[in-house]
């Protein structure tokens with residue numbers, strides 16, 4: 001899922017300071033599962049902001065709304081009544097949600113209250129880690145189901161580099177070396193010979209390097 | 223002869239090679255480079271010119287290499303994948319070859335977070351092995367990475383690095399084999415302070431016959447003080463500095479002299495290991511130590527080959 005984290009309150013205060021009526025719009029999907037959005041998170045931010053704005057002598061109302069997914073037109077369009085009354089929609093969704101709001105409500109400001117981080121998953125309570133960069137051509141079958149693109153700090157395909165020690169990455173001792181993980185998993189599966197093959201340079205045109213991407217499914221068209 | 227470089231000639235004629243390292247300055251002062259080149263000239267067969275080592279901005283390795291060559295010392299230009307994609311790398315390599323550079327060391331590169339611009343976006347379009355493969359094809363097949371042909375190809379003597387002290391230990395040897403398959407004709411290792419572990423690594427290298435397919439230059443270097451040794455031990459990724467080394471420098475009345483003595487001891491030990499074709503002396507910001515080390519290790523005069 002998409003993992004996000006709320007921006008520091010100071011930054012949110014700053015980016016909302018010129019608005020009068022604000023609608024805080026939460027999303028109940030990925031970002032709620034990683035505790036960055038949802039009913040409670042929206043309510044907390046709304047009350048923090050109300051208090052701060054009162055202290056700063058700012059006028060205006062702060063409204064709250066949470067919908068199932070902020071990245072789909074149907075759900076977003078259903079917010080229209082509340083949006084009409086606001087000058088600014090403060091989105092507590094990922095970057096996709098913010099952009100959906102901007103597109104569906106072209107005359108309203110839509111600002112992010114979250115920093116969208118990565119595609120990943122919870123690995124232990126309170127810890128989420130990155131798994132996939134959406135490179136557009138998956139090679140997990142070659143690397144024991146562990147992604148070298150997203151989980152090696154240098155996206156090496158023939159790793160590990162000379163900085164890998166004790167299972168940790170040279171970038172930060174908090175980061176597991178992706179190639180150590182790949183090595184361990186392939187050795188467990190008895191497939192270490194897969195690592196002898198040279199993996200040739202990747203075609204990055206399927207990734208963001210090829211420009212913003214789209215997926216077309218004829219069967220889903222109307 | 224792939225490149226006709228001095229380093230290639232020295233190695234292919236069976237001499238025990240000596241390379242050194244010359245770090246470009248954090249400014250555009252050519253005199254700094256010229257001074258270092260003057261110190262090293264005559265004491266090494268070629269000198270590595272680092273490419274923004276540890277991700278700190280310095281004069282480019284190719285430009286520095288050209289200045290060094292003008293001083294009569296042969297450069298080994300280092301090229302990393304951190305800052306350039308395949309387009310920029312190939313372009314720079316054509317330029318380097320046109321300027322007379324003959325030795326190239328292919329590296330993935332230290333991560334940008336280690337350096338003085340940790341906010342930079344890293345490139346890593348290729349890794350070191352893919353870079354070696356690309357350079358070999360450019361030279362031997364006269365082809366760009368995309369497959370298009372070129373009329374005049376860059377003729378480099380292709381090198382790569384290896385770290386016997388990185389993990390997973392066994393995989394690092396497999397990775398060396400991949401580098402050799404990709405086209406690495408010489409290898410320079412990480413600084414060796416744990417000779418016992420290096421010897422174990424070389425045993426695996428010999429078992430795979432890699433020492434017969436590539437020239438392995440053992441990385442050595444003097445340490446100035448116990449503090450510097452401790453720093454390398456604890457702070458530098460990919461280093462293995464045993465406690466005895468720190469203690470030996472700590473106990474010395476003249477740590478600098480002891481550092482050189484230690485380096486000489488290591489040279490003697492690694493020279494005795496089958497499959498070691500030379501040494502690579504890394505005396506970073508201590509170039510003046512290289513002549514003394516080469517002299518006292520009995521590695522002078524350097525062979526003159528035409």
Ligand code: SF4
Nearest residue numbers: 132133135138139147
């Ligand atoms: S190979 Fe690409 S698509 Fe597959 S997990 Fe890695 S980044 Fe994602």
Ligand code: SF4
Nearest residue numbers: 152161169170177178
């Ligand atoms: S230490 Fe491991 S994860 Fe980090 S850059 Fe090197 S190979 Fe990649």
